[in-house]
Amino acid sequence: MSWLRALKESARSGMKVERNRLEPLLALRAAAGLAIVIGGGLVLLGPGAAASSAFGAFQAAIATFQRSWRPRPVLALVSGLTLAVSTFVGYLVGSSHTAAFLALLALWAFLSGMAWAAGPTAGIIASSNVAIMLVTVTLPTSVAQAAGHAALIAAGGVVQAALIVLFPVRRWGAQRDALADALAAEADYARRLRHDPEAPFDPEPLMTARAAATVTPRQARRRPAELHGARGLAERIRPVLASLADPAVGAPAAGPARHRVRELLSAASTVLDAAAHAIRHGEPVRLPGPALAVLTSPDTADLLEGPALRAARRLAALLEDVTETAAPGSGRTADPAESKLRPTLPALVPLVLRAVRAELRPASPVFRHAVRVSVVAPVGSVIGYALPFGHAYWAPMASVMVMRPDFSQTYSRAVARFGGTLLGVAAATGIVQLAQPGVYLSGALAVISAGLMYALLRTGYAVSQVFVSAYVVFLLGMGGTRWDQTVPDRVGLTLVGGLLAMIGYALYPAWETPRLRTRLADWLTANGQYAAAVLRQYADPAGAHRPDVRRALLAARDARVDWQEALARAAGEPVRHRGLSRAAADAAGDALAELGRTAMLLEAHLPDQEHPPVPAAAELAEALQASTEAGAKAVRERRVPEWEGLRAVLAEWDGVEMPESPLLHNGAELLLDCLDEVSEALRP
Structure with missing residues (x-):
């Protein structure tokens, strides 16, 4: 692929808006936490402290939307605490020595890049914390204020974590969806095997369900019984379906035996769909009578023989186990000793260190990403200070936020961030000019913008950036910064940061x-x-x-x-x-x-x-x-x-x-x- 075509494809991908299932209750809870933090900060401590704590609550809520099977309160607390530490240390170093701050920024950026060795969730949270730290270190004016701002940022994470505990939305919903998706994928596989005995099967839903079934010791004691065991049955059903349908080891390709195999596959898909629906919604399993009649029909023994007959009998037994497992209140109990346990956070530290050590080699995409971001972030800061704009941190912040270990995401996110920023700043500027909001109205508009961002987070990076940009404009306006001091700075420096990220990847790539x-x-x-x-x-x-x-x-x-x-x-x-x-x-x-x-x-x-x-x-x-x-x-x-x-x-x-x-x-x-x-x- 040529560079011109690659750039066109990246731009198209970055501006793409995807249709995705919205989660308004989760967005409402995150926005409520942000509103509590901003409102409390304005009433008790003033606009500056409110803005600082708002960044902590905002980032903590974003962390809870990342795809992770760890408890969401843990993600919020970790995000808020690490951002607080970064802010305090950054202010101590950068308050008197710009060069020392640039060196610290390079180190922080390198560590955030290496965090991708622990997985995408850790990498995204670490990158976001570095980017937001560039803003929060500019808010305090003394060491005491820096400590206070760090405490407020951590408090923002605590508020979001507390709301998740006090007002849970669809407990175990992600795990339910993962297991239901695995069973639904098996059902779709059975339907396709009726017409194509060699139909392919993508095991990704089963792998996702396996990751979701790995729990912490605390989760293992609280997990609903219907989420324990069904995934293993789904794993065992897949080869049975394939062997029943394949003419090489199952029934002949034509004749009465093949007709019975198609009936069995259709019945299996119906049962699996019913089990998936029951697990997803926590309801009893409702099985249609015709499907059960086919699976238990004695005629099967007359029509099938050998491996095909064994597969049919095993399929019926496995489907019966699935329906029993998927039934809430069936009397089953989940034994924590039989669960696959995820390491606790302290036990995770040596595992992460080993993963990071394994990536410390020049050919590693993670290491190359860490090197790129550790160079681009300080360079962006220097350019931001040199340009005749204020708010120099916006250039390195844009670079850190868009850079990823692979080419396509880096370039598509750079385009999406600039496009989303342009639209968001333009919309927020128009609202500010028309409404002339005061401190409290600016805070309310910031909360509304953040809530819309949380709701539409999974529809595309460009869409989320529209509301993030509006959120920053309203939040800084709450602190007394005029819109005409932020709009040209943010647009111009965001463009600079995106271009730096793209140039950095081109100069030091990690081609796949x-x-x-x-x-x-x-x-x-x-x-x-x-x-x-x-x-x-x-x-x-x-x-x-x-x-x-x-x-x-x-x-x-x-x-x-x-x-x-x-x-x-x-x-x-x-x-x-x-x-x-x-x-x-x-x-x-x-x-x-x-x-x-x-x-x-x-x-x-x-x-x-x-x-x-x-x-x-x-x-x-x-x-x-x-x-x-x-x-x-x-x-x-x-x-x-x-x-x-x-x-x-x-x-x-x-x-x-x-x-x-x-x-x-x-x-x-x-x-x-x-x-x-x-x-x-x-x-x-």
Whole structure:
């Protein structure tokens, strides 16, 4: 993609407005917290203190809207406390020495950039705190005032956290939605399998549900019973659905058996949709009679046989477990000892430090982002001081807020921030000129602007910036700053900050395109390990370790998501493919997705511990893992992978009678076909 086209796509993406489900009650609660802080500050301490505390409450509320499975009060408290500390330290350093403040800003910006190693939520909160700190350090005029302002900022976070505790909105709503989305995705998968037995399935809803099911010890004691266990059942249903529909291991492609399979898949989708609705809304499960009749019909045993019949019976049992689990007040209890526990904040510190240490390398996108933001922020401050504007902090603040570890987000956010700022400042300026608001009316307008921003936060960055800009204009107007002192400064310096962010990425990029082969090789290795773990279960059913299959499956999913995210980022980068064209990447990705699906089909029919072992499966597993690891090395070295070792083992299978021979042999042939498709996709 050329630079001109990449810039056009980034601009279009940045100004895009998305239709998304609004959450007015959450926005109202956040705005109410802001109103309490601003109103109390105006009455008790005056406009300056009110503005300072308002920044703390404003940022704490934004932190609670980030996608995180931690308790929302914790996010508000952490955001308010870290912003308070940053403000106090920033004032102490910057009140007397500008150079020292620039050095501190560079350090703060670098640390906020490295916070992305701990995840997007930590990165966004850290970046926002640095940006707002640039404003709040200008409000105090003495060390005592700086301490007071820091305390007020922390108090703003406490107010938001207290409102979340006192006025909860839809408890466990995010976890309910994640689990319901996973079940709904399974239902959609069952419907698509009726018409396409090899339909693909994106495991992202299951991965999201798994992340939502990981709770803190306190959450584990309070979690509703219907949110405990259904995700594991959904994980087990997926391979059963696939194996029932696939003609290679299930029912024939045509005839009465195929008709019964379609009926079973339709009934399964109905039951899964009903369970998803019940979990999402906390209601009893309402199952239609026809679906239950199909699942329990004795005619199934007459129409299906072998693996297809086993899959049908297992599907009916799993769906029954899902409906029992999803029923509120069913008598089930969630045992905290059986929950996947998320580390507490103190226990999280060494994990974050290890993640940051792992990213301290020149090739890391997180490290490059940290370096960029640590250079651009001080440079923006120097330029802001040099230009004939006031409020020099707006240039570095814009840079810090728009910079992200990848190209597309940085450039699209830069365009969106300038466009949103221009519209927001223009609208707020018109209101100020017409209404001439006083202190209290300015505070009310600031709260209204913030409330609209909270409500529309997920519709697009440009939309949120319209109301953020209006909020800042009204808030500074509350403190006595005239609109004509803020409008040209904010617009001009926001443009400067956005341009600096874009130039910084262009000069020190972290392109994803050259790493596509590495991402593809990682996915190939993970899929090979998953398939090999499944085959080892057939080789030794009595001594099988099912957690090995589970760990390998999760690793394969993570590798797939990394590949998909890398491919999406690379699609918008203004660089050549460097050895892996888009067509080759798509074809190889489709082949690896089919490889994972074939391994899943084999997993659906894992033998019981009493089943006789299949020794040849161990040899196949070793050959498959060795071949995929060697193939991954070839992919990284820009060679076409070959699978001769696996092909030789399969050749020895021909004519050998083994238990489960048709299922294993067909599955092994499908695995080799998928690997051959990978080679064809990468062949020049």
